[in-house]
Amino acid sequence: MNRTFRTHNKRRLSMMLWTLVFLFIAAAQLLSGHPSLSAIIFFLAACMGCRIAWRRVAVPLYTLTDEDIxxxxxxxxxxxxxxxxxxxxxxxxxxxxxxxxxxxxxxxINLNHLQPTERHDFVQLVQQLVHRANGTS
Incomplete structure (x- = not known):
């Protein structure tokens, strides 16, 4: 068994949009003549934000297998x-x-990051796998 759970679409879109806006602003500051140190730091922070947002979109939040979470x-x-x-x-x-x-x-584990339709399934599956591993019902 291998089941993955991702962030819900509304949250993904919001993260990507905001990071792209900040990256655009930072790139504009860098390209405007002589960039200051704060513009360079802002650009690097926007790049880090893009990295985090991309990871949240591309990589599943939780993966449940028979052995582990x-x-x-x-x-x-x-x-x-x-x-x-x-x-x-x-x-x-x-x-x-x-x-x-x-x-x-x-x-x-914050359940707000999951799609509303998958929250109940996720909790039930986690409880079932923990009980199976502990030998209880």
């Missing part, structure tokens, strides 16, 4: 959490918290 990082990589390492799943209105066995603290 992969949570996409903001800049690069994934956080891998094995189902056997999760002791419990706590749910509130807009997030779920994975309470771990051997690692300190917990992992927060």
């Amino acid at each position: 992969r949570i996409a990082g903001v800049f690069i990589g994934y956080k891998h959490v094995r189902w056997q390492d999760i002791k419990d799943v706590k749910q509130s209105d807009d997030e779920i918290r994975l309470v771990g066995r051997e690692w300190v603290g917990s992992t927060q």
Whole structure:
């Protein structure tokens, strides 16, 4: 089993639009004669914003497999959490918290980033896989 969950379309479009606007403003400042240091820093920050927005659009937020859950990082990589390492799943209105066995603290998963139609499926699947790994029903 391999199921991916992405951000919802409205959020993706908004992220891409705003970063393109800032990148356009930064490029205009750089091309206007003698750019100042603040214009260069603004351009670099806009490039970083484009990188983050592209990652959120191109890379799935969460990937559920039989062995683990992969949570996409903001800049690069994934956080891998094995189902056997999760002791419990706590749910509130807009997030779920994975309470771990051997690692300190917990992992927060914000459900607002998911498509509204997929939130319930995601929570049910996570709970099912945690219960299966723990041998409970």
